[in-house]
Structures are given as structure tokens and as C-alpha cells.
Amino acid sequence: MIEKGTHNIWLRIMRGEAHQLELGYYVVKNPTKVQRAENIKSEEARLIENEFFEQEEPWNSFYLRERIGVKNLQNKLSELLIEAIKRGLPDIRKNVEDKLNKTFQDLGKLPIQLSDSPRIELFRMVKNCSKIIKEKTTCSNDQTELWKLLNDQFAQFKEEFCALRPVFLIRTSFIGRPRDETFDILEDFIENRKNNASTDRLQQITEVQVTEIIRNSCRRLLTGSIPDLIPYSAARTMIQENQVKWEKPAMNCLNAVYEIMIKSVCETIETTFSRFPGLVGRMEYKVRTWLEECKKQTIDQINFMYKMERTTYPFTLDKHRMTVIKKEYLNSLHRTVRNENRNPTETLEVMALVMAYLKISIKRYTDVVSIGFRKGSGYPRVP
Known part of the structure; x- marks a missing residue:
């Protein structure tokens, strides 16, 4: 109102x-x-x-x-x-x-209602369990968690492996003070350089050490005959000393992958056969036996690759790429010593050769090992 x-x-x-x-x-x-x-x-x-x-x-x-x-x-x-x-x-x-x-x-x-036939029921459960494992290992139906874990291990393997590489030091001077200039294949090889930028913990090989290795090779009269890669025996010695360390990262990765697969498959079995604890134990035993066999096959493949790298002479079919990479490293080394008013020596030839070969062989080894985990031995694959 x-x-x-x-x-x-x-x-x-x-x-x-x-x-x-x-x-x-x-x-x-x-x-x-x-x-x-x-x-x-x-x-x-x-x-x-x-x-x-x-x-x-x-x-x-x-x-x-x-x-x-x-x-x-x-x-x-x-x-x-x-x-x-x-x-x-x-x-x-x-x-x-x-x-x-x-x-x-x-x-x-x-729980799904059990059928009257135990045989049919068991077949249905096994089929369902196999289907779930296959989805996980093939990333079907948005099942990506398993491969995320595996890819993390492969990435860690490459990082751990690349941490074994040597770096070469050339003595230079800066404002009258001596310092070492570092030459590292990391810049041309590793994908994630931010996590591996520090070279403090890497094996550091100086120009003086390489010269001493060449002298020791000459004393033992071990000379090679690969064109443009002389003195070959000194380079081979340095390469093989680095290759000794290659087996451990691969085995560490394999063990981690094995544990991830065991956990994933056993979790699926426990979920599928949860109403039958006795059957769960038997199924897990079968799976562990099969995965153990896969692991042994992968170990054989890793050992074969490792022995091939270790027991044969440093070798690559891609001679053109090897020559190009070695030339790039050698030119860079030559520029450094010439800036110091020094003449290049055969020591730089050996450094360039080792860097070029390791760049190719490290990439080759890590790729083959990773592929071996994925395909060569059945990792991961549904039994």
C-alpha cells in the first residue's frame, strides 16, 4: 500500500x-x-x-x-x-x-552369477582376464597406465646409459688463466639435455691421457688398418673401456620392467579370480613362470648385443656418417688448439674418432635394447 x-x-x-x-x-x-x-x-x-x-x-x-x-x-x-x-x-x-x-x-x-558348468565358467574368467591384460598391453580402451610406467623406465634407462659417456677436455687459457674446454657428444645425442647438463660426474679424459694411451698402444705394437682412423688401436682401447659399463643400465631397466609387468598382471588376476583364492595362486604361478621365461629371453638378447659390441672391433655399416661426424668433431678440436697457437696432433684424431663412434654406437645400443624389451622377448605380450 x-x-x-x-x-x-x-x-x-x-x-x-x-x-x-x-x-x-x-x-x-x-x-x-x-x-x-x-x-x-x-x-x-x-x-x-x-x-x-x-x-x-x-x-x-x-x-x-x-x-x-x-x-x-x-x-x-x-x-x-x-x-x-x-x-x-x-x-x-x-x-x-x-x-x-x-x-x-x-x-x-x-560378482557375476556363476554358471552351472565349472568348465565354462573357468573358460569365461580366463578369457576375461586375458582380455584385460591385452587391453593394458595394447593401450586399448584408454588403458595407458601400464605403458606410461614402462616408458618412464625406458627414459630412465637412456638417461642412466648416457651418464656413462666420457667427455674430452682440451686445455685452453682464458685471460691468462688455464681452463679446460669440454667436448661432449651429449649435445648431439641425448633428447632431454636439461636433466643431464652437468658433466661433473662423467668420466673426463684429458688430451694428456689420450696421448699416453696412444703411446701405450704403440709400445704393444697394436696397430689397425681402418682408413682415416689411425691410430686405431688407441681408439679401440678407449671405446672398449667405456663399453664395459653398458650392461648394468640395461639389466636395471629389465628388472624394473619385469616387476611392473608382474604387478600389473597379478593385480588383474586377483581382480578376476577374487572369489577363488586357491585359483589366484595357481594363475599367478603360471604367469610368473611365463614372465620369467620372457625375462631370460630378453637377457639373452641383451647379452648377445652386449657381447657383439664388446668382442668385435668397433664397427659400423654407415661409414659415410661415421666419416662426417668424425670430421665435424675433428674440425672443432682443431679450431680450439689453433686458437691456442698450437698445432693439431694425432691425439685429436683419436678423440674425434672415439666421440664419433660412441655417438653412433650408443644410439644403436639403446635403440636395440629398448626394442628388445618391447618385441624381441615378448615384453609386453599376453600369454
Whole structure:
């Protein structure tokens, strides 16, 4: 009820000139006490309201007609409700989907009713177990967790392996002070150099040490005959001394992969045959036996590759690439010593040869070992 003489105040509020609200105001006329006591119907109340706003001043001349009357207020409230529902629909849908997914997961955990035939039931469970393992090992149905773990191990293997590489030091001077300039195949080989940028813990071979190795080779009269790679025996000695360390990282990776596979497969078996503890033990024994055989096959392959690298003369079929890489390293070494007003020596030839060969052979060895884990021995593959 608006008292007489106060219309101007309410008109200012309606026009948004006072007590402003984001959604503004609406003015309505409700039934009187007498009308409510007589149980006036809604339709009749609206007719009385319309007549009031059309005849009474100042409402009959108020320009914001859409903000007058219960009907307009109802329409606006309906619009606001619809907008609120639209804003909330994504959350409502997500909540419903989450509850549905949880319900499906809970239903999936319920044991399937056993059939009357033990043979058929056992076949069904074995088939289901094999299917789950295959999905994990082939990344089917978004089953990527297993391969994430395996790829982490392969990456760690490469990092550990590359940490065995030697770096060569050439004595130079800077502002009159001696210092060692480092030559490292890391810049041309390793993928993630940020994690391996420090060379402090690597084997460091100085120019003086290489010269001594060449002298020892000459004393033993071990000379080679590979064109452009003389003195070959000194380079071979340095290469083979580095290759001695190659077996351990591969075996570490293999053991880690083996444990990951054992855990993954056994978890699947325990889930599938959870109602039959005795059967779980027998199935796990079979799987462990099979994976142990896979591990032995992989060890044989690693040993074969390792022995081939160790017992044969340093060798590569890609002689052109070997020559190009060696030349690049040699040019870089020559520039360094010439900047020191020194003449290049055969020591630099040996350094360049060893760096070029290790760059090729390390890449070859890590690739072959990684492929062996994936395919050569059945890792990972469903039994």
C-alpha cells in the first residue's frame, strides 16, 4: 500500500534513481483485506489490478509499463528461473553422470552369477582376464597406465646409459688463466639435455691421457688398418673401456620392467579370480613362470648385443656418417688448439674418432635394447 503523497519517492525508485538494484523493481496491487476475506479469485484480482493501473495517477502515465502488474512480474521471474536453470544444467548433468558412472562401477564390482558348468565358467574368467591384460598391453580402451610406467623406465634407462659417456677436455687459457674446454657428444645425442647438463660426474679424459694411451698402444705394437682412423688401436682401447659399463643400465631397466609387468598382471588376476583364492595362486604361478621365461629371453638378447659390441672391433655399416661426424668433431678440436697457437696432433684424431663412434654406437645400443624389451622377448605380450 502506497500512502498518499509518497508517489514521487516510489516513482524515483522505479526509475532507478534511488535504492538501485541490479534487477530493478516492480509495482503490483494486491487484493484488500476485505477482498481476501471474500476469497477473491486470482483472475478477478488481476482485472481489478489492471483497472487500477490504467485509471489511477501517476501509474496510468508511468512509462515503464513492463514493470507494472503481477503478470509482468511473473513473466520476469520465469525468465530469471529459466536462465538460472540453464546456468546450472551443466553441473546438474555432470552430477548425474558422475552418479551414474559410480553406480555402473559399483555394479561392475558385483560378482557375476556363476554358471552351472565349472568348465565354462573357468573358460569365461580366463578369457576375461586375458582380455584385460591385452587391453593394458595394447593401450586399448584408454588403458595407458601400464605403458606410461614402462616408458618412464625406458627414459630412465637412456638417461642412466648416457651418464656413462666420457667427455674430452682440451686445455685452453682464458685471460691468462688455464681452463679446460669440454667436448661432449651429449649435445648431439641425448633428447632431454636439461636433466643431464652437468658433466661433473662423467668420466673426463684429458688430451694428456689420450696421448699416453696412444703411446701405450704403440709400445704393444697394436696397430689397425681402418682408413682415416689411425691410430686405431688407441681408439679401440678407449671405446672398449667405456663399453664395459653398458650392461648394468640395461639389466636395471629389465628388472624394473619385469616387476611392473608382474604387478600389473597379478593385480588383474586377483581382480578376476577374487572369489577363488586357491585359483589366484595357481594363475599367478603360471604367469610368473611365463614372465620369467620372457625375462631370460630378453637377457639373452641383451647379452648377445652386449657381447657383439664388446668382442668385435668397433664397427659400423654407415661409414659415410661415421666419416662426417668424425670430421665435424675433428674440425672443432682443431679450431680450439689453433686458437691456442698450437698445432693439431694425432691425439685429436683419436678423440674425434672415439666421440664419433660412441655417438653412433650408443644410439644403436639403446635403440636395440629398448626394442628388445618391447618385441624381441615378448615384453609386453599376453600369454
